[in-house]
Amino acid sequence: MDKILIIDDEASICSSLSFALEDEFIVTATTDPKKGIQYVKDEEFHLCLLDLKIGNVNGIHVLEELKGIQNDLIVIMITAYGTISTSVEALQNGAYSYITKPINIDELFSTIKQALHYRKLNNQVHYLSNELEKKYRYEEIIAKSNEMDQVFSLIDKVKDVDTNVLITGESGTGKELVARAIHFSGKRKTEHIEVLNCGAIPEQLLESELFGHEKGAFTGAISSKEGKFQLSQNGTIFLDEIGDMPLSLQVKLLRVLQLKEVTPLGSNKPIKLNVRLLAATNKDLLDAVRKGEFREDLYFRLNVVEIHLPPLRKRKEDLNVLIYHFIDKMNKELQKQIKGLTPKAEARLLAYNYPGNIRELSNVIESAIVISEGPYIDIADLPPPLREFDVKTPSATTGIGAYLGLPLKTLEKEFIIETLKYNNNHKKNTAEMLGISERSLRDKLKQYKQE
Structure with missing residues (x-):
């Protein structure tokens, strides 16, 4: 149920309005404007019925305080002084509307329901606009x-x-x-x-x-x-x-x-x-x-x-596109102009397993972009876990001279096993890198086990 606060210096109006509204709303009423302000500090209200003149206190000053505490609070002014100037001043200071004494209950209910509907729509628009930005x-x-x-x-x-x-x-x-x-x-x-x-x-x-x-x-x-x-x-x-x-x-x-x-x-x-x-x-x-x-x-x-x-280590196909997505995103957020990665840095990023997954990758890229002084991220720009990470690729672990004199069958076996290690045993990625089908790769691996 929506919560309504009534602030009026006439106790009879507080009690009569409370009685009229309490079946449909949770109603709190007070004749003391200081108490009313404290109520809003203590809990959230959806709407306030506020007298324009509360004894010697100007209701517009109370209105300003209430809106300062809870900006989305709907305030409807109650006035026996229905002049254009006071009404306009109240609206200019954030009041939703005003009603005049003696109060017509049907008119009051209609105004309250319209105001609460407006509040809900306004909050939805604000909420969705924030979410759409994300x-x-x-x-x-x-x-x-x-x-x-x-x-x-x-x-x-x-x-x-x-x-x-x-x-x-x-x-x-x-x-x-x-x-x-x-x-x-x-x-x-x-x-x-x-x-x-x-x-x-x-x-x-x-x-x-x-x-x-x-x-x-x-x-x-x-x-x-x-x-x-x-x-x-x-x-x-x-x-x-x-x-x-x-x-x-x-x-x-x-x-x-x-x-x-x-x-x-x-x-x-x-x-x-x-x-x-x-x-x-x-x-x-x-x-x-x-x-x-x-x-x-x-x-x-x-x-x-x-x-x-x-986990990211099991979807390595996504790594490259994620890396450049984060580079583009961090460039905009940090106002940098990083163009990409050096080959060695890229090899590190693609081979690493990311125990922290996408969150870790995002942090790695952000850190590298902050540190990098050139147009490309290099190994020196990467955090310690990636700088110290030992990347083993077929060409890095053995130079071509190491293969000279080996039978072609042995060479094929070594190359497939090293490529599989490079891809962290991801068979689909390995097969794509080697230009063969997954089935062919599995057959060859079975054959190697039998040898």
């Missing part, structure tokens, strides 16, 4: 490998249905980006997506972040707060690192998913939910279930469809 689209997941084609296919299948999706993969593989791609390409794209990292918040605060709380629900709860489930109403909630959620909260989350309702801490009024759930983890949840660290019933509730993101 450009969360399929195209933002930079990839050309077959492994990622399968990910794109799954995103396309689940984006318009409300099935729970579990996104798995190592840290840094882009799980949140996939969650946002699902949301912003689906039917809920005009609503909010709320993100919560279950491993980044202390256990005692996580429940409040998820489900919200009422004022006074626990020590330090000086105001009411909506949880992520309430904030994502009609939209999507993305729970990252779900495997780190304590067992005590797993039980409560399961109940929320089963009943499709949430009860804030300190309240006994459940709130019905219309929310799409996405979750992600870098852990093996089945193993956690076997160890008693994760509830089996919650696992199956979350894992209706699984989207697994392969």
